[in-house]
Amino acid sequence: MKAAGKHVRLIVLLVPLLLLSMLHSQPVLLADPVTPENADQQQILQKSLSIVEIDREIERVSKQQNDTQTEIKQLQDRLTEKQDQIKSRQERAGTVIRAYYMGERDNLFTILFSAKSLSNLLEIYSYYEMIMDQDRIVLDAYQSEYKNIRDMQQQMEKSYAQLTTIKENLLKQRERVVALQKELDSSVASSSDPEAMKKLIKEFTSYWENVGMYEVKRYFSALSSAMDDLPEFIQNKKGAIRTNGTTYSIDIQEKDLNEFLKSKNKLFDNFGFHFSDNKVIAAGESGNLSLQVEGHYSIENEPENSILFHVDKLVFNGLELPDTTCRQLEDEFDLGFYPQQIVSFVKATEVTSNDQMLHVKLKLSM
Known part of the structure; x- marks a missing residue:
């Protein structure tokens, strides 16, 4: 019974350690790939490795393309929202500007000089200052919204240009992979032992993905x-x-x-x-x-x-x-x-x- 109890305690101690080691696993170390026997084999392996890496680049660029398209859609939605907001700002700013153009604010300033007492002057001035402050708030808000829209439009133009570059890069990489794959298939088919060569490519690819890049x-x-x-x-x-x-x-x-x-x-x-x-x-x-x-x-x-x-x-x-x-x-x-x-x-x-x-x-x- 004592021996059984020790075994149980040992298992209780080992299980958490085993779980931790599974959580923090290291890259799988595969057997070393076979060294190429000649220059032809080396060229074949180099092409296969290039295909793997360019495929990975295609995956990365595709994700970048999707992210950029999502960003453009979000910018478009925000721009539409801002354009709706600025309409009311524009109307209020127009009212203020017309008031200055028509001389209405000059009339307010003239009223200051018609004050009959100091207390009356201070009262009129406080109203005048309140109107001026409100005018500044309206105009500043309009200017700020207008700048936001202009900045967003520039950001969208930049994102569209980036998206065009990404699409061109993606097309270029896909064309490279197709051309390399054709060359590789032809080289493997013309090798002395195509099946052995395919196995060598598979082994080396696994070695690169699990050990080499790491x-x-x-x-x-x-x-x-x-x-x-x-x-x-x-x-x-x-x-x-x-x-x-x-x-x-x-x-x-x-x-x-x-x-x-x-x-x-x-x-x-x-x-x-x-x-x-x-x-x-x-x-x-x-x-x-x-x-x-x-x-x-x-x-x-x-x-x-x-x-x-x-x-x-x-x-x-x-x-x-x-x-x-x-x-x-x-x-x-x-x-x-x-x-x-x-x-x-x-x-x-x-x-x-x-x-x-x-x-x-x-x-x-x-």
Whole structure:
């Protein structure tokens, strides 16, 4: 009986832990995909991966299209409501303006001078001031409603333009998928073992969706988090900031940046940046996973002065991902940095990378 009681207590303890582990499940780690035997296999896998990613972009853009159409419908309803409201405002504002045009308010002002006593003057003035205040309220309300309508119309025009761009992008991505699918089907059919190739594609697709994208985002997230502390690192790095009159410059050496990243996250023990010929290459390996990111920095002034990183090329396990994935990661993770967090009164004007050095020129922003 005692042994049975212990088993019951053990089960009572283990069941909650099992439920918690189910709630916080990790990505399913599938077996490593078969390494492509030749360039033809690699091309086939790259096309299949591109189809998966562009399909995902189509899904995202389709949702964006639906959201924008909903937003336009809501704006149209609000605009109709505002236009109805402004009719009464317009009538009241017109009455006030006609009163001034016809000289009725001038007559009120003249009455002030007809007051026979100070108390009478104060009484007339209080009525006059009350009318003037009411006029201002009416005119201000009309002006405010009119501005709201104008702003909403501009917002709708912007949303319609955005919707047109979205539809064009959606059509373009669908055409890309159809063309890629035709190429892929033809390549698979002409391979030495089509069924084995289909199986390889399925395995690799599952591996990418369950492990690959998770790992890529894990690195991008770690990089984005580290970049938040880059301004402090530059401020504390002796010789990183130099001045010459009204101009400033920041020099970040490749080895210093890599040491900084390693100090922020162990993920970067086998991952590093390389600067050369206005190109930034970040690459690394972890077990059977390899990742290479190629990009460049640019100066942006909207919404604030910043040095943003653009992903030009993304290679996972030797397979290059499509531009849609690059744009998505670029939008989701901020890998740039902001000069005014380093020196508050300057703005970046130029950024170059060469000979293992990232060089930033700045000038006074006052």
